[in-house]
Amino acid sequence: MTVWADRHPISAAMLNPALISAVLVTAAQGYEKESDQGMPWALGFIVTPMVLHRPTRQALPISTRTHLAAWAGQHPVIRAGFPARAQALAETVKEGTRFGLAHDALTLQPEGRMRSTFRRPRGFKTPPELDQILRKASLTGRWLAKAESPATVFAVLGVAP
Numbered sequence: 001m002t003v004w005a006d007r008h009p010i011s012a013a014m015l016n017p018a019l020i021s022a023v024l025v026t027a028a029q030g031y032e033k034e035s036d037q038g039m040p041w042a043l044g045f046i047v048t049p050m051v052l053h054r055p056t057r058q059a060l061p062i063s064t065r066t067h068l069a070a071w072a073g074q075h076p077v078i079r080a081g082f083p084a085r086a087q088a089l090a091e092t093v094k095e096g097t098r099f100g101l102a103h104d105a106l107t108l109q110p111e112g113r114m115r116s117t118f119r120r121p122r123g124f125k126t127p128p129e130l131d132q133i134l135r136k137a138s139l140t141g142r143w144l145a146k147a148e149s150p151a152t153v154f155a156v157l158g159v160a161p
Helices: 009-014 017-035 041-052 054-059 068-074 076-088 090-102 128-145 150-157
Strands: 106-108 113-116
Touching: 017 041, 017 090, 017 106, 017 113, 017 128, 041 054, 041 076, 041 090, 041 113, 041 128, 041 150, 054 076, 054 128, 068 076, 068 150, 076 090, 076 150, 090 106
Parallel strands: none
Antiparallel strands: 106 113
């Protein structure tokens, strides 16, 4: 991981730990809403590249009824580039997870599941693009909760844990 002071300003702004933590918090809330369980921490490495990469985010389904494998089959170009994007963001996701844990926005349970302890203040408005990212993070969390296992999600998307 590049020292914070040595990061390119655009990369530092777009991939800052608070943003990544917000994505993880929102995805964990969505996952928990769908399954009544915490989100397996490994899925953070899937959610983040899905919602931060604009073409992928825009291609995500509008509901959780679409099966992940069917979606991946309908978007071969996105799926082909996904492993490289996921790998490129791995350190950033780790940093965002640590940020969320340190600021009590996330908790990590003994079985390796993340739960969100953060609640957005009532009336809090987010900028439009951030709002879209967070909405898709919630949808993705709910969507991945319907998958058989994290290993299935990784396999469908061609990512090795």
